[in-house]
Amino acid sequence: MEDNVLEIRGVHKSYPGFTMRDVDLVVPTGHVTGLIGPNGAGKTTLVKLVMNLITREAGEIDVFGLDNLLHEAEVKARIGFVYDEPNFPHDVNARDLGRAIGPFYRGWSGERYRRLLGEFGIPVRKRFKALSKGMQMKLALAIALAHDADLLLMDEPTAGLDLEFRRDLLEHLAAILEDERKSVLFSTHVTSDLERFADFITLIRDGEIVFSLPTSDLRDAWGVVKGAADVLARLDAPDVRGVRTGPHGVEALVANASLARTKCGPGVVIDRPSLDDVLVLMTRGDSYVESH
Amino acid sequence: MWNLIRKDLILGRWTLIVNGSMALLAPFILLIPDEPPPVILYVLYVGLMCTMLPVSLIAKEDKFSATAFTCSLPVTRDDIVTSRYLGGWFIAGGWMAAVLALGLLAPAVRDLWSNGAGGALLGGLTMLGLTIAIVIPFTIRFGMNGLLFGLVGLQVLGMVLFIGALATGGLDGIERAVKSVIDAVGSYHERVGPAGFAVTVIFGVALLNWVSWKASRRIFRTRDL
Amino acid sequence: MDDLLVVERIRKAWDVVALEDVSLRLPPGHIMGIAGPNGSGKTTLIRLILGHIRPDGGAIRVFGDDPGLSGRAIRSRIGFVLDRPISYEHLSVTRLGRLVADFYADWDEVEFQRLLDEFELPGRRRASALSRGMRVKLGLALALAHNAELLVLDEPTTGLDPVFRRELLARLSAIIADGRTSVLFSTQILTDLDRVADFAVFLRGGRVVFSGPKDDLLDRWAIVRGGPELAAAAGADAVRGIRRSRMGFDVLFDDMDAAKPYCDGPAVLERPTLDDVFLLLGSKESQ
Amino acid sequence: MYIYDIYSMSTMTGDLDTPETPRMRVILSNSSSEPIYEQIARQIRAQIIGGELEEGSLLSSIRSLARDLQVSVITTKRAYEELEREGLIDTVGGKGTFVAAQNPQFLREKRMSLVEEKLADAVSEARLVGLSLDDLSEMLRLLAEEE
Numbered sequence: 001m002e003d004n005v006l007e008i009r010g011v012h013k014s015y016p017g018f019t020m021r022d023v024d025l026v027v028p029t030g031h032v033t034g035l036i037g038p039n040g041a042g043k044t045t046l047v048k049l050v051m052n053l054i055t056r057e058a059g060e061i062d063v064f065g066l067d068n069l070l071h072e073a074e075v076k077a078r079i080g081f082v083y084d085e086p087n088f089p090h091d092v093n094a095r096d097l098g099r100a101i102g103p104f105y106r107g108w109s110g111e112r113y114r115r116l117l118g119e120f121g122i123p124v125r126k127r128f129k130a131l132s133k134g135m136q137m138k139l140a141l142a143i144a145l146a147h148d149a150d151l152l153l154m155d156e157p158t159a160g161l162d163l164e165f166r167r168d169l170l171e172h173l174a175a176i177l178e179d180e181r182k183s184v185l186f187s188t189h190v191t192s193d194l195e196r197f198a199d200f201i202t203l204i205r206d207g208e209i210v211f212s213l214p215t216s217d218l219r220d221a222w223g224v225v226k227g228a229a230d231v232l233a234r235l236d237a238p239d240v241r242g243v244r245t246g247p248h249g250v251e252a253l254v255a256n257a258s259l260a261r262t263k264c265g266p267g268v269v270i271d272r273p274s275l276d277d278v279l280v281l282m283t284r285g286d287s288y289v290e291s292h
Numbered sequence: 293m294w295n296l297i298r299k300d301l302i303l304g305r306w307t308l309i310v311n312g313s314m315a316l317l318a319p320f321i322l323l324i325p326d327e328p329p330p331v332i333l334y335v336l337y338v339g340l341m342c343t344m345l346p347v348s349l350i351a352k353e354d355k356f357s358a359t360a361f362t363c364s365l366p367v368t369r370d371d372i373v374t375s376r377y378l379g380g381w382f383i384a385g386g387w388m389a390a391v392l393a394l395g396l397l398a399p400a401v402r403d404l405w406s407n408g409a410g411g412a413l414l415g416g417l418t419m420l421g422l423t424i425a426i427v428i429p430f431t432i433r434f435g436m437n438g439l440l441f442g443l444v445g446l447q448v449l450g451m452v453l454f455i456g457a458l459a460t461g462g463l464d465g466i467e468r469a470v471k472s473v474i475d476a477v478g479s480y481h482e483r484v485g486p487a488g489f490a491v492t493v494i495f496g497v498a499l500l501n502w503v504s505w506k507a508s509r510r511i512f513r514t515r516d517l
Numbered sequence: 518m519d520d521l522l523v524v525e526r527i528r529k530a531w532d533v534v535a536l537e538d539v540s541l542r543l544p545p546g547h548i549m550g551i552a553g554p555n556g557s558g559k560t561t562l563i564r565l566i567l568g569h570i571r572p573d574g575g576a577i578r579v580f581g582d583d584p585g586l587s588g589r590a591i592r593s594r595i596g597f598v599l600d601r602p603i604s605y606e607h608l609s610v611t612r613l614g615r616l617v618a619d620f621y622a623d624w625d626e627v628e629f630q631r632l633l634d635e636f637e638l639p640g641r642r643r644a645s646a647l648s649r650g651m652r653v654k655l656g657l658a659l660a661l662a663h664n665a666e667l668l669v670l671d672e673p674t675t676g677l678d679p680v681f682r683r684e685l686l687a688r689l690s691a692i693i694a695d696g697r698t699s700v701l702f703s704t705q706i707l708t709d710l711d712r713v714a715d716f717a718v719f720l721r722g723g724r725v726v727f728s729g730p731k732d733d734l735l736d737r738w739a740i741v742r743g744g745p746e747l748a749a750a751a752g753a754d755a756v757r758g759i760r761r762s763r764m765g766f767d768v769l770f771d772d773m774d775a776a777k778p779y780c781d782g783p784a785v786l787e788r789p790t791l792d793d794v795f796l797l798l799g800s801k802e803s804q
Numbered sequence: 805m806y807i808y809d810i811y812s813m814s815t816m817t818g819d820l821d822t823p824e825t826p827r828m829r830v831i832l833s834n835s836s837s838e839p840i841y842e843q844i845a846r847q848i849r850a851q852i853i854g855g856e857l858e859e860g861s862l863l864s865s866i867r868s869l870a871r872d873l874q875v876s877v878i879t880t881k882r883a884y885e886e887l888e889r890e891g892l893i894d895t896v897g898g899k900g901t902f903v904a905a906q907n908p909q910f911l912r913e914k915r916m917s918l919v920e921e922k923l924a925d926a927v928s929e930a931r932l933v934g935l936s937l938d939d940l941s942e943m944l945r946l947l948a949e950e951e
């Protein structure tokens with residue numbers, strides 16, 4: 001069994017106004033990996049590359065150890081895919097979708113699909129266009145979860161969904177993860193969901209992978225040093241990952257909070273960073289391009 | 293592959309039913325004028341209606357940009373293209389045969405077939421083959437809107453040429469060219485006889501579809517969904 | 518100065534009850550965040566405040582008047598940024614401004630242009646081509662340009678990345694700095710309320726399960742996470758919610774001191790996040 | 805809760821940089837168990853007693869402090885109310901909030917309690933490290949003599 005469910009090596013992809021060059025990423029099997037980054041950083045591009053929805057100029061992508069171009073069908077058969085704007089035909093209903101898609105997947109279970117539709121409260125006969133955006137996302141999730149996929153690949157699966165549903169979904173994923181052959185890679189802007197459930201966090205920005213780290217590192221080892229401007233001087237530069245200044249002082253994101261503590265002494269506030277903090281402090285300025 | 297066609301049939305069944313029923317009306321519409329039309333016209337009309345079926349499916353998928361969803365299914369991109377061709381032939385051809393067969397139940401329609409049946413069928417098949425061979429690569433490359441603009445563009449071009457020819461007196465030049473093509477086909481038909489001619493046409497349509505299928509696969513491989 | 522917005526025991530029902538006995542007050546110069554699952558009545562409440570629909574019971578006063586009666590006058594002093602696409606989307610940003618200007622007597626074109634620069638909104642680009650975050654900022658600019666006194670935003674942060682969200686919330690905080698304008702926004706992401714929101718209103722099934730200063734939740738409330746023995750805490754009056762967890766129970770208290778006696782032994786006393794409060798509030802799973 | 809407004813709001817309105825507003829420094833922590841309004845009150849109190857904020861100087865308004873610290877207006881209002889109850893600051897309607905005239909006796913008392921607090925920390929740290937009372941007083945003497 002592969003220890004990495006997904007390996008991306010030297011991928012190059014460019015759109016007008018956006019370039020992803022020489023990207024490498026490894027996603028471990030049996031874990032939940034959260035993909036975070038500002039809009040337009042390339043999260044959607046990565047997901048679409050894995051599913052061969054878009055072409056690439058260079059690089060290889062192995063999923064379950066198989067090249068995703070040479071074994072396109074076999075790879076996709078073991079992936080449960082959720083795209084942030086589910087694009088099913090508008091006039092189909094959940095029942096038709098199940099009947100039309102079931103035969104594509106060896107692991108498809110009509111019974112599990114019906115149970116998921118019930119659990120998510122999705123009307124079986126209602127046309128897709130008549131469903132609310134949240135309900136459309138839930139339908140996409142039900143389909144992705146119904147064929148016992150080995151990798152759940154989800155781009156913003158919880159956009160617009162409420163807290164209760166998000167929590168139930170994450171519990172559902174956790175249950176799936178008890179089988180260590182399964183893996184989850186999902187990008188989201190609601191980082192609070194990831195703090196509790198993701199084992200690894202990958203930050204992508206302007207088409208580059210900034211880091212891939214265990215969530216516990218970010219939570220326990222990293223820190224946000226808050227103090228007067230001179231506190232920066234006391235920190236050693238390579239440890240500082242991002243700085244923001246405000247009217248009352250500076251804030252420095254450091255990768256080693258205990259080291260920073262020894263450098264700065266007791267008086268300085270060193271907080272535990274939330275994922276939002278990491279994102280905000282590591283993003284240079286406000287460059288918001290169309291989401292890719 | 294067949295799953296893809298089956299998916300289109302299930303998900304697109306309402307569109308197919310609506311368009312399909314229009315093809316069923318063909319025999320009745322044609323019999324309204326007191327003097328029955330030549331069978332080729334009847335077959336071409338039914339053929340045209342039937343080719344609308346696969347085209348409407350492709351249009352629907354294009355409109356909802358559902359191709360990305362199709363491509364996320366465990367199929368290769370080539371499968372998707374191939375399923376459009378096979379699906380096109382299977383749906384359009386199958387329904388056309390059904391409608392023509394049903395038409396035979398009505399005696400008035402049966403009489404139509406008394407003369408020129410072979411030519412009519414050949415004409416129908418050719419139209420089917422041409423439409424599929426053109427529509428699929430065009431929509432893959434330019435999308436449905438692209439196709440419509442293309443068709444409109446062709447007509448405009450035709451008019452411009454026609455007017456240009458009129459103005460420059462070259463009209464009879466064009467007329468002669470067209471006549472000579474028709475004569476050549478006619479003499480070829482004479483030489484090889486109806487059967488030989490039919491084989492040639494069918495071979496030509498098949499070749500055209502094969503080339504179109506190859507081109508579509510190459511185009512689709514480079515498209516970002 | 519009396520309250521900008523007063524909602525008193527509002528009731529609204531179509532075939533199902535959308536809102537039941539909802540009351541809240543918003544003084545000038547403050548931010549109120551409304552949170553609740555889909556279908557909990559958030560959008561209905563906003564539409565009632567804007568006077569788009571009328572309540573079946575209770576009363577609403579915006580700037581002292583009933584939005585149902587003098588809707589137009591009130592709406593001219595309200596800036597609303599709704600979730601659905603902006604009408605006249607095909608217009609460019611500046612032309613959209615000119616169009617909206619006609620509706621509002623005190624439209625300030627200079628202010629609108631300044632806001633466009635500050636929000637980095639390209640004047641010539643068509644509104645439909647803007648990203649989701651940019652559209653929310655356009656809505657804000659339009660509202661502020663006719664110096665609205667009450668800003669109503671329906672889920673402005675949904676689908677925005679954390680960096681953009683924080684910028685948007687910083688802007689809301691700047692808007693109320695004049696002490697005159699107030700902001701009411703609904704959200705699915707409770708961390709939005711962590712920072713600049715003064716008041717928090719939690720809706721569930723059309724009922725208010727919490728309404729008050731957000732600080733109370735973060736400063737006074739507490740959560741005890743412990744084993745099965747915590748079931749006994751269900752009866753205590755300071756308990757606002759109890760829910761089964763893998764190891765036993767999580768109990769939500771509205772007072773830190775009332776929670777202390779329950780956390781001897783393995784039980785852990787924690788300060789709640791708004792996510793925790795929202796999930797635990799009103800749940801009774803002690804049986 | 806952060807100490808910064810990352811989108812240079814302050815420069816936009818410019819009220820913060822008016823000369824007479826002294827540099828008040830408030831740094832909030834979101835992982836400490838102390839409520840935010842108490843963190844604000846504690847730090848302003850220390851800066852008044854410590855003399856960084858002299859008598860009569862104008863403080864940031866409740867609202868601009870809330871915007872700078874990205875916290876709710878109610879939080880800064882509650883902090884200012886607490887300081888006002890302690891007589892450290894007073895609000896003159898319309899003109900703003902100023903550091904109140906401190907009677908020296910009250911100030912000395914406050915400073916004494918501050919010293920006491922710090923000594924208590926030193927003692928507990930020393931006990932952690934296993935320093936005896938003599939070592940501690942020896943260290944105190946050295947520090948005191950150092951000029």
